[in-house]
Amino acid sequence: MSTVIQFLESMGKNAALGDMTQEQYIAAVKALGVDDVAKHALLNRDPATLGNSLGGRTKMMMMLVPAEDDDQGEGKDKEKDNDDDQKKEEISIN
Amino acid sequence: MNNSGSLVCVGTGMMLGAHISPRSRSHIEQADVVFAVVSDPIVELWLQEMHKDVRSLQPFYSEGKSRHDTYREMVEAMMTEVRAGKRVCGAFYGHPGVFARAPHAVIEQARTEGFPAHMEPGISAEDCLYADLGIDPGRFGCQHYEASQFMFYRRHIDASAYLVLWQIGLAGDRSFRRYATDPAYLELLVGLLAENYPLDHEVTLYEAATLPISTPRMQKLALKDLPSAELYLQSTLVLPPCRPMLRDQTMLARIEELERVLNSTSTATHHQQ
Numbered sequence: 001m002s003t004v005i006q007f008l009e010s011m012g013k014n015a016a017l018g019d020m021t022q023e024q025y026i027a028a029v030k031a032l033g034v035d036d037v038a039k040h041a042l043l044n045r046d047p048a049t050l051g052n053s054l055g056g057r058t059k060m061m062m063m064l065v066p067a068e069d070d071d072q073g074e075g076k077d078k079e080k081d082n083d084d085d086q087k088k089e090e091i092s093i094n
Numbered sequence: 095m096n097n098s099g100s101l102v103c104v105g106t107g108m109m110l111g112a113h114i115s116p117r118s119r120s121h122i123e124q125a126d127v128v129f130a131v132v133s134d135p136i137v138e139l140w141l142q143e144m145h146k147d148v149r150s151l152q153p154f155y156s157e158g159k160s161r162h163d164t165y166r167e168m169v170e171a172m173m174t175e176v177r178a179g180k181r182v183c184g185a186f187y188g189h190p191g192v193f194a195r196a197p198h199a200v201i202e203q204a205r206t207e208g209f210p211a212h213m214e215p216g217i218s219a220e221d222c223l224y225a226d227l228g229i230d231p232g233r234f235g236c237q238h239y240e241a242s243q244f245m246f247y248r249r250h251i252d253a254s255a256y257l258v259l260w261q262i263g264l265a266g267d268r269s270f271r272r273y274a275t276d277p278a279y280l281e282l283l284v285g286l287l288a289e290n291y292p293l294d295h296e297v298t299l300y301e302a303a304t305l306p307i308s309t310p311r312m313q314k315l316a317l318k319d320l321p322s323a324e325l326y327l328q329s330t331l332v333l334p335p336c337r338p339m340l341r342d343q344t345m346l347a348r349i350e351e352l353e354r355v356l357n358s359t360s361t362a363t364h365h366q367q
Binding site for chain 1: 113133161194242273307
C-alpha cells in the first residue's frame with residue numbers, strides 16, 4: 001500500500017491520529033518521507049492535488065439513483081395510458 | 095449456467111479507512127473480481143490496493159449518455175463475471191442500497207438467474223449527515239427525496255419534520271444525461287418549497303467528508319439563496335422544520351377511549367379470577 005494511502009487509512013481508522021493537533025499533523029506528514037507534491041497537498045489538506053499526485057481520476061461521478069425508472073415519466077405514462085386504452089378497446093371489441 | 099458464481103454488494107462507507115466494516119472488507123479481499131463506484135479518486139486507489147482486480151465502473155458514466163443506460167451496463171458488467179463462475183463483489187460508496195439503483199438491480203438479476211447474491215450495509219451519507227448536523231430523525235421525523243423526483247411528482251410535505259433532498263446538484267434534470275443543474279431549475283424548486291417554507295428559512299447544504307484530512311460541508315443559507323449557491327453532484331439540501339408538530343386530538347381521544355376499554359376489560363378479568 002502506498003505510504004500516502006496507508007497514512008490516510010491510519011487516520012481514518014485510528015481516533016488518536018484523526019484527532020491530531022495541527023502541529024502533530026505537520027510532524028506526521030513530514031515524517032512520511034513522501035515527495036514534495038504529495039507532502040504539500042497533505043499539509044494543505046488539498047484532496048484534488050493529492051489525488052493527482054497519486055494518479056487518481058480527475059473527475060468522479062457518484063450519482064447512483066435516477067429520479068424515476070426508465071418506464072416512468074410523463075411521456076411513458078401517456079404511452080402506457082394509450083396502451084391501456086387500446087387494450088380496453090380490444091377487450092370491448094372481443 | 096456455471097453455478098459457482100456469486101455476488102455480494104458491499105458499502106465502503108463515506109470516509110476512507112473510517113467506515114468500512116470488517117465483513118465488507120473481507121468480501122472485497124476474498125472476491126475473484128471487484129467492481130467499484132466510489133465518490134473520491136483516492137478512495138478508488140485505496141480499494142485498488144485491497145485487491146489486484148478492482149474494475150472501476152466510472153467509465154460507464156458519460157456526459158450526454160442516459161444514466162439508465164449507465165446503470166444497465168454496470169449490472170451487465172458484474173453479471174458477465176458472475177455468469178463466468180466468479181465470486182463478484184460490487185463495492186459502492188456509502189451504503190450500497192441507499193439511493194443506489196445498480197446494486198439492487200444486479201442482486202435481483204443474479205437471484206433471478208439462480209446465483210447466490212446479497213448486500214452488506216455500509217455507513218451512508220445519510221448517517222454522516224445525522225452525525226455532522228446533529229439531527230435525530232426520530233425527534234421531528236425526516237422525509238427524504240431525490241431532488242428531481244421531488245419536483246416531478248406531487249408530494250405531501252410535512253413542514254413540521256425535516257426534509258432532505260438528495261442529488262440537489264441535478265435538480266430538475268429530466269434527461270438523466272446531465273451532470274449539473276441550472277439556477278433556473280433551482281428557482282423552480284425554491285418556488286415549490288416556498289409553498290411550505292418561508293423564503294428566508296435557514297437551510298443547510300451538506301456534503302460528507304470522504305477523506306480524514308477533509309471536513310464536511312455544512313453551509314447554512316436562506317432558502318431563497320439556493321439558486322446562487324455552488325452545488326456539486328454530492329451536495330444535499332437539508333430543510334429543518336419551519337413549524338411545530340400539531341397534536342392529533344382526534345386520535346389521542348380514540349387512544350384514550352381504547353385505553354379506558356382495555357383497562358375496564360382487564361379489571362373485569364382480574365375480578366373474575
